[in-house]
Structure formats: C-alpha cells, structure tokens
Amino acid sequence: MKTLKTAALFILSLSLVYLGGCQASGASKQASTGAQTPAFQxxxxxxGGIAFPHNERIHLSTDQKWVASEGHLSDLIRLQWTAERAKPAIAWADEKGMDKTAIVSHDKANNPEQHDHKHISIETTMSPDGEHKDELFTRLEIPYDTDVSEIRTHSSNFNVMDGILRVAGEGHRDLQFAKTGEENETTPLWSLRADSSELAGNNTGGDFNVVRYSDEGEAIDSALFMKRSDGKIGVGTSEPQSKLDVNGDGISIREAKTPASSSAPGNKGDIAWDENYIYVCVAKDTWKRTELSSW
Incomplete structure (x- = not known):
C-alpha cells in the first residue's frame, strides 16, 4: 500500500510539474502571441490519442537502481500489454503521419496459428514500390524467456564499415552456415571455427577449423585445420606434421604443364606434370624432371 501511495504521489507530482512548465511556457507564448498553449492536445x-504540444520536450532522469525487489524504480518508461496478443510499440512517423520505423515487443503473433514470438523487434517499412508497399517488417528480433537468445535478422544485409566483425569467448568461436526449418529452427552445415583448445602461450591454442556437419546437424570432422602456433595445415587431420599434411590416399593437380626448358620461369618447390614427366623446380628458374613409365 505504501508503494502504491508513493507511486501515486510521484505521478501526481510529475503531472503538476509538467503542467506548471507548460503553463509557464504558455504564459511566455501568451505574452508574445496573446494565446494560451494547452497542456495536452x-x-x-x-x-488518435493524447499529444504533447508541438516542440515540447520530455526530460526523465533518475538516481535509482534497477533492483527487482524495489520495483525497478529506474524504469522511467514502462510499456505493458494487458491482452495476450497486444503489441506495445514506439513508432516513428514521417511528416505525413506514415509509420516508417518502430520498436515492438510482444508475446504472441497476430495469427493464432503461428508459434509464439516472445521477442522485441526493430521494424522498418518495405519498399514503396514493392509487393508489401510501406508495410512495417521485422528486421531485427531478440527473443526473451530464454537463457541463450537466438537473435535473428530478416531481409537484411549486415555490413561492417571501417570496423571489425568479432567473435570472442572461451569456448568454440564459430561463424556458422546453416539451413532453416520450421519456426526459425536452424541446422548447421559448415562452421568456421577458432576452437576451444587452451591458450597456453607461445601462440598455442585457438586453432582454426572448417567443420562439416551431417544432415542432422551433427559435426562430422574438421575438413580443414590450421594450427595457430606454427601455421601447419591439415586436410582431414587435426595433427598436421608438415606445412601441408593430407590425411588421404591421393592428391590431384588437374592441369598438365610442360616447362619450356630446364631454365623456364619457376619458383622453388613448383611441381608440374605432363604425359611423360614430372617436373620439380629446385631453385629459381631451375627445373629437374623424372620420366614416367607404365607397369
């Protein structure tokens, strides 16, 4: 009861302060224009609804903390839905009164046959020349009532201009590619991963993986592995023993190439082949070859 009385007194005081301010403002306007500005319109x-006088400002401030047991006294604006499909929103309109952007939070979808939304969303209008002309559409949604919030975007491209897109943490750090299913469920197909191996100094740990998944979303293996400590690359292995370590029974160079001579342009380590020889560049512009034969 004490809390209710305090809240009522606070609202009454705020109203009197605002009305007094409007009256003072109106008095100055009356002095110059001869007309009294109404408090609300x-x-x-x-x-419809209630409008503040044009160009008037609302200034809210607090010295209270966000403490649940005390009633979250610092929530200076509180929007509440009182029916299960209601959608409290803050909207922005253009000079013609047409909605252009909005922030909306709600529990259930307009359509009872859809799954519960349970999110806050940022919405902007669709193209004025498109199929859904001027319709507000969810671009970003952040679900509530969940320990891990699956944040989603819709019909949106995400651009980082002159900055960094960063994935940080202590476990696997994944950039994932997935397929979508019903009710926004996703099933991973591939992941670019800095793994959770221990960061033990000397550039060890946090090794890079390209992880492939089954149709059911289960990780199969690391198709490509790069060791951070020495840069060794493993194909089908997470323990490469050389700069390139292929865990398989073959490697293919698809295109044939025949160096014009033993001094043809080339860099040390280049390899080429044709129907008769395998060529290896052993030094700058220095090739050697070995003959191929049938058996």
Whole structure:
C-alpha cells in the first residue's frame, strides 16, 4: 500500500510539474502571441490519442537502481500489454503521419496459428514500390524467456564499415552456415571455427577449423585445420606434421604443364606434370624432371 501511495504521489507530482512548465511556457507564448498553449492536445495520427504540444520536450532522469525487489524504480518508461496478443510499440512517423520505423515487443503473433514470438523487434517499412508497399517488417528480433537468445535478422544485409566483425569467448568461436526449418529452427552445415583448445602461450591454442556437419546437424570432422602456433595445415587431420599434411590416399593437380626448358620461369618447390614427366623446380628458374613409365 505504501508503494502504491508513493507511486501515486510521484505521478501526481510529475503531472503538476509538467503542467506548471507548460503553463509557464504558455504564459511566455501568451505574452508574445496573446494565446494560451494547452497542456495536452488530441493527436491527429490514425487511432488518435493524447499529444504533447508541438516542440515540447520530455526530460526523465533518475538516481535509482534497477533492483527487482524495489520495483525497478529506474524504469522511467514502462510499456505493458494487458491482452495476450497486444503489441506495445514506439513508432516513428514521417511528416505525413506514415509509420516508417518502430520498436515492438510482444508475446504472441497476430495469427493464432503461428508459434509464439516472445521477442522485441526493430521494424522498418518495405519498399514503396514493392509487393508489401510501406508495410512495417521485422528486421531485427531478440527473443526473451530464454537463457541463450537466438537473435535473428530478416531481409537484411549486415555490413561492417571501417570496423571489425568479432567473435570472442572461451569456448568454440564459430561463424556458422546453416539451413532453416520450421519456426526459425536452424541446422548447421559448415562452421568456421577458432576452437576451444587452451591458450597456453607461445601462440598455442585457438586453432582454426572448417567443420562439416551431417544432415542432422551433427559435426562430422574438421575438413580443414590450421594450427595457430606454427601455421601447419591439415586436410582431414587435426595433427598436421608438415606445412601441408593430407590425411588421404591421393592428391590431384588437374592441369598438365610442360616447362619450356630446364631454365623456364619457376619458383622453388613448383611441381608440374605432363604425359611423360614430372617436373620439380629446385631453385629459381631451375627445373629437374623424372620420366614416367607404365607397369
């Protein structure tokens, strides 16, 4: 009861302060224009409502903490839905009164046949020349009532301009490619991963993997592995013993090439082949070859 009385007194005081300010403002305007500015006006936007006088400002401040047991006294604006499909929103309209952007939070979808939304969303209008002309559409949604929030974007491209897109943490650090299913469920196909191997100094740990998944979303193996400590690369192995270690029974160089001579342009380590020889560049512009034969 004490809390309710305090809240009522606070609201009354805020109203009196605002009305007094408006009256003071109105008095100064009256002095210059001869007209009194009303404290509140009827909104001209569709649906009506109460409007503040044009160009007036709302200034809210607090010295209270966000403490649940004390009633979250620092929540200076609280929007509440009182029906299960209601959607409290803050909307921005253009000079013609047309909605262009909005922040919305709600529990259930308009359509009872859809799954519960349970999210806060940022919405912007679709193209004025498109199929859904001027329709507000969810671009970013952040679910609630979940320990791990699956943040989603829709019909949106994400650009980092002159900055960094960073994935950090202590476990696997994944950039994942997936397929979508019903009710926004996802099943991974590939992941680019800095793994959870211990960061033990000397550039060890956090090795890079290209992970492939089964149709059911289970990790199969690391198709490509790069060791951070020495840069060794493993194909089909996470323990490469050389700069390139292939865990398989063959490697293919698809295109034939015949160096014009033993001094043809080339870099040390280049390998080529044709129907008769295998060629190896042993030094700058220095080739050697070995003959191929049938058996």
């Amino acid at each position: 009827s909104s001209t936007l569709p649906g």
